[in-house]
Amino acid sequence: MTTNGVTTEELMQIALDLVGFGAVPGDSRVYVPGRGIRRIMAAIDVDVAELRLAKDLGYDCFLAHHPNPATLTYPEVLDKHVDLMVKAGVAPAAARKAIAALKEGAAFRYHSGNYDHLVSFARLLGLPFLNIHNPLDELGRRRMQAAIDGHLRADSKVSDVVAALLTIPEIAAAPTRPEVRVGSPDDRAGRVVVAHGAGTNGGYEVAKAYFEAGVDTVVYIHVDYGAAQRLRADGRGHLIVAGHIAADAAGIDPYLDALEAKGLEVTRLSGLGLAKRR
Ligand SMILES: [Fe+2]
Ligand SMILES: [Fe+2]
Incomplete structure (x- = not known):
């Protein structure tokens, strides 16, 4: 496969296979398909300048993590909160209620976004371009939950959860x-x-639903100040943030390692590869 390079679809499939997903989730997409890809510029965030740089420096493909306004099906992925909450013991109706405003807000935002901005420039440059978001976040979630479950005892403190997260490079x-x-x-x-x-x-709503279902400590990767203030005012439960870019990288790096193991060249930018440069 790697002598002739890979296609953008194969890059997506490799990510899906790592987490056992049967379909591409709504927040991940191939925008400009391509083949014969050997050199990949990988970044958490992307704008037009980064696409241009990738083209100028001779990369075959731009691989971003965060979705962009062209990913109009993004709000569907918020339903995964319901699956996670129900698994943790939240009643299905309460779980759906907890994400209702979050989902509608995202639908409003994506509906008004410029779905063609980034994609039109990638197309003009002839640069294959995709983003892979949820599969790699799921990889990161499993890594963080496994690190915590392997580290904690019955009497562990909230600070021990922080210590467990810090075992992830x-x-x-x-x-x-x-x-x-x-x-x-x-x-x-x-x-x-x-x-x-x-x-x-x-x-606020999702953390509150977990606390009401008997979960004592919730780990997010980031949270708004206002949501944290409301949870503090409730005086119940613990909320830890792992760190946005750090936790994103924890999910993306193993995937990029898998690409390199197939003989592809990957340059890690925009928050990726810090653990390797240490
Ligand atoms: Fe992420
Ligand atoms: Fe992120």
């Missing part, structure tokens, strides 16, 4: 640290759920 190498945003590091951690891999963080 991408999180340890980041300039940000995992932070306890709600509750005290000295409290008992109790039941810990990593609520990630569902489009974006669940804000």
